[in-house]
Amino acid sequence: MNNRSFYITTAISYVNGVPHLGHAYEAIATDVIARHMRQRGLDVFFLTGTDEHGEPVADAARAEGIDPQRLADRNAERFKALMPLLSVSNDFFIRTTDEEHQRRVQAVLQRVHDNGHTYKGLYEGWYCPRCADFKVENEILEGNLCPIHESALTREQEENWFFRLSTFQEPLERLFDGQRDFVMPSRPFNEARSFIASGLQDVSLSRARLNWGVTVPWDPSHVFYVWFDALLNYYTALGYARDGHDLTDEFWPATYHVIGKDILKFHTIFWPAILLAADLPLPHHVFVHGFLLGADGRKMSKSLGNVLDPFEVIDELGTDPLRFYLLRDVAFGGDGAVGMDAVRARYESELANEYGNLASRTIAMVRRYRDGVVPEVAVDPELGAEFEGLRDRVAELLDRAEVSQALELIWQRVRRANRYVEERAPWQLARDPSAAGNLDRALASLAEAVRVLSVLLHPYMPSSTVKLLDAVGAPELGWDAAAFGERGTGTRHAALEPLFPKR
Ligand code: MSP
Numbered sequence: 001m002n003n004r005s006f007y008i009t010t011a012i013s014y015v016n017g018v019p020h021l022g023h024a025y026e027a028i029a030t031d032v033i034a035r036h037m038r039q040r041g042l043d044v045f046f047l048t049g050t051d052e053h054g055e056p057v058a059d060a061a062r063a064e065g066i067d068p069q070r071l072a073d074r075n076a077e078r079f080k081a082l083m084p085l086l087s088v089s090n091d092f093f094i095r096t097t098d099e100e101h102q103r104r105v106q107a108v109l110q111r112v113h114d115n116g117h118t119y120k121g122l123y124e125g126w127y128c129p130r131c132a133d134f135k136v137e138n139e140i141l142e143g144n145l146c147p148i149h150e151s152a153l154t155r156e157q158e159e160n161w162f163f164r165l166s167t168f169q170e171p172l173e174r175l176f177d178g179q180r181d182f183v184m185p186s187r188p189f190n191e192a193r194s195f196i197a198s199g200l201q202d203v204s205l206s207r208a209r210l211n212w213g214v215t216v217p218w219d220p221s222h223v224f225y226v227w228f229d230a231l232l233n234y235y236t237a238l239g240y241a242r243d244g245h246d247l248t249d250e251f252w253p254a255t256y257h258v259i260g261k262d263i264l265k266f267h268t269i270f271w272p273a274i275l276l277a278a279d280l281p282l283p284h285h286v287f288v289h290g291f292l293l294g295a296d297g298r299k300m301s302k303s304l305g306n307v308l309d310p311f312e313v314i315d316e317l318g319t320d321p322l323r324f325y326l327l328r329d330v331a332f333g334g335d336g337a338v339g340m341d342a343v344r345a346r347y348e349s350e351l352a353n354e355y356g357n358l359a360s361r362t363i364a365m366v367r368r369y370r371d372g373v374v375p376e377v378a379v380d381p382e383l384g385a386e387f388e389g390l391r392d393r394v395a396e397l398l399d400r401a402e403v404s405q406a407l408e409l410i411w412q413r414v415r416r417a418n419r420y421v422e423e424r425a426p427w428q429l430a431r432d433p434s435a436a437g438n439l440d441r442a443l444a445s446l447a448e449a450v451r452v453l454s455v456l457l458h459p460y461m462p463s464s465t466v467k468l469l470d471a472v473g474a475p476e477l478g479w480d481a482a483a484f485g486e487r488g489t490g491t492r493h494a495a496l497e498p499l500f501p502k503r
Contacts, residue, residue, distance in 0.1 A: 006042040007251040008034050009234050011259045012051040012094065015075035016060035019082045021300065021326075021338070022260065024310040025292055028323045029332055029403050030258045031088045035459035036398045040479045045251045047237050048083065049094030050076040054132045054226030058212040068212045072097055086310070087319050087462050092241035094233045096214075104236035105229050106217045108278045109205070112163070113218055117277040120219075123160045123204050126153040132226050136201055148262050161206035161222060168273040169200045175272060181285055183268050184400060185333045188261060188288040192268040203270065231271045235280065254283040256401065261288050287401040289332055295339025308338045320461035321347050321500065327460060328411075332403040347500060355414050355453070356500040359468055361421055362446045366493040369430050374447040374472075375440035376490040383445045386416050387452060387484035394456055394482075410456045417449040444489045447472060451488040455481045464499045471496040 010030045013023050027048055034046040052072040061068040072095070080093050094101060112118060125134040128146040135146065135153060144153045175182060176193045183189040206222035207213065213223025234254055238247040259267050272282050293299060294306025301307065313322040325343045328350070330336030366374055390413060397406040420442075429439040451474050458465040458477055469475050473491035481487060 004041070004043045005251050005255075006034075006037045006044045007238075007254045008037070008044065008046050008256040008258065009254055010048040011257075011263060012049040012096065012230060012233055013079050014054075014056060015050050015052050015072045015079070016056045018075060019079050019310075021292055021308050021310050023079070024082065024086055024322070025326050025330075026258060026260060026289065027083065027088045027090075028086055028326055029289060029401075030256075031086070031090075032323075032327065032403050032459040033256065033258075033398055033401060035089060035462065036395075039455075039458065039477055039482070040395065043250070044091070045238070045241075045247065046090045047092055047094060047234065047241075048088070048090045049092075049233060049237070050079050050096065051226070051230040051233070052076065052095055052097045053213040053223070053229050055129055055207075055210060055212075056132055058210060059129065069097065082310075085314060085319065087323065089462075092237055094237040094241075096229055096233055098240070100240035101233060101236045102214045102229075104239050105214045105224065105232045108232055108235065108280070109224060109228065109274075110217050111279065112205075112274060112277040113161075115277060115279070117164045117167070118161050118205055119164070121160065121162050121202075122157065123162070124155070124157040127156040128153050134204060138198060159208055160204040160225075161216060161219065162202045163205040163228075163274065163277070165200045165203050165270065165273050168276060169196065171276055172196050172200070172269065172272060175282065181400070182272075182282075183264075183286045183288065185288070188264050188268070192264055195265060195269060200269070227266050227270060228274060231266060231274065234283070235275075253281040255285065257283055257286045258401070259286060259288055261290055264288055285401075287333075290330070290335035292326075292330060293335055293337045295337050295342065297337045306339070308340060308343070312340070313343055317343065317347050317503070320464045321351055324351060324407075324461055327403050327407055330404070332401070332405075344503070348502070350411070350414075351500040352498075352502055354411075354418060355457070356498055358414060358418050358421070358446075359450050359454075360496065360498055362443075362450045363471060363493045363496055365426050366443055366447060367495065369426065369439060370443060372493045374489050374491050374493065375444045376486075377437070377440045377444050379448050379484070379486060379489070380420075380441050380445040383417070383420050383449060384484055386413060387449070390452075390484070391456070391479070391482045395479075407457075407460060410453060413449070414453055417446060417453065420449070421446060444486075447491070447493070448484060448486070448488040452482060452484045468496065468499060470494075 010026050034044050038044045058068050061071040076095050083090055126140055127134050130149045139147050141147050146153055183192055204225050206216050206224055208222050210223055214229045216222040238251050257267055267286050275282050296306050325346050394406045424442040426439055426442050429435040454465040454468045471494045474488050
């Protein structure tokens with residue numbers, strides 16, 4: 001890995017269900033970071049995909065009377081097709097049923113075995129079939145319920161290969177204590193740290209009863225426990241994503257794994273431990289986001305009728321408004337309620353009335369008062385001061401995956417630029433021939449503000465910002481173009497349909 005490389009991943013989705021807003025949310029947030037890093041000139045590799053083995057998928061297929069591979073093929077296609085609909089710019093889509101993935105999982109875990117980190121034993125414990133996870137005592141809710149699904153756990157016993165997770169207690173403590181940003185934000189960091197402190201127990205590495213999985217090479221009557229197969233996707237994909245070109249040296253270790261809070265233990269404890277056991281370098285950061293809830297603040301569920309359907313939002317308002325809404329309305333990292341009324345309200349008040357209006361007023365005034373050419377004069381230092389350091393602060397926030405905070409910072413300038421229009425009132429200046437210089441300056445400054453804001457907003461709303469930047473004759477998206485200066489002066493503004501028409 002060189003220091004221009006930036007490797008970012010989402011969790012891979014289970015194929016026993018179909019895509020929903022939670023999946024879209026994670027993919028969009030990750031995409032914002034990926035696009036931003038590309039703007040900064042980094043060499044980005046962005047991975048997403050599907051998690052296709054394990055009991056829940058085998059069970060769902062059995063319930064439909066079909067082969068698990070058929071179910072996986074059908075649903076993986078839906079997840080894959082969702083990405084372009086969301087304008088998600090992933091560089092590869094991994095499926096854990098890919099032959100190439102399976103072969104590499106076997107190779108890595110064989111090394112874990114050869115390094116002496118496995119043993120055969122009898123496992124008995126409380127198992128959640130929906131999580132595909134044995135729960136440890138301190139996680140289990142009263143009445144033997146799953147802490148995540150609140151559904152009944154079953155008592156299971158079987159012969160397994162075990163992974164000696166307990167021997168990684170100290171290395172993991174050192175990792176967490178030496179690298180406070182290994183897990184972000186601090187709440188999940190602390191949660192994972194106390195889980196480690198409470199004492200790590202060995203975990204099952206294989207299952208004997210199941211055949212829907214990757215075969216254990218040293219004991220072919222077993223398949224690997226689905227979580228190890230799944231976690232390894234982040235590593236295996238680099239080996240075969242590009243035909244004839246292994247990207248592992250270029251991109252491993254990952255810069256960011258973006259995950260939801262329900263899969264914290266796997267990514268912050270099992271994952272680094274298995275990598276250490278295989279002598280592989282550890283990822284730099286795991287960023288943990290919260291959960292989207294129904295508008296009533298409860299878990300989204302079809303039966304409660306509080307589900308926000310991403311496809312409905314896209315049909316009614318478009319992809320950019322969906323992306324914007326999700327990152328604006330829910331502070332990334334926390335939980336938040338989402339609903340169609342709130343989407344419409346933000347669309348109207350912020351996209352149409354603030355950003356959209358700023359852009360259309362600016363273009364209209366440049367066309368009306370200056371024949372569409374932005375005056376080539378110095379920009380107003382008063383507005384310039386508002387943009388001072390903005391680019392760097394946005395970059396710093398996005399380095400920490402603070403996607404919503406960065407958006408808020410940009411949005412404050414959208415509002416500031418709108419106030420600037422009111423303060424300068426170009427329509428009044430236009431009536432007074434002696435104010436021509438002031439009008440030139442106001443128009444040049446506004447054109448520059450619209451341009452810079454669109455460059456900064458590009459990762460959030462890729463297609464509207466490109467349309468706008470094309471219309472103002474300044475299509476550059478690189479990080480240099482995010483500095484407020486004189487780049488937007490002298491350019492020609494073309495007419496543009498409203499980006500966010502009123503509904
Ligand atoms: N297959 C595992 C992940 C394996 S990664 C090596 C899995 N799949 S999942 O389909 O259940 O979830 C995929 C991602 O979506 C997870 O990060 C999960 O937290 C996230 N979300 C699922 N529902 C969500 C919400 N309602 N809100 C936000 N994100 C949620 O877990």
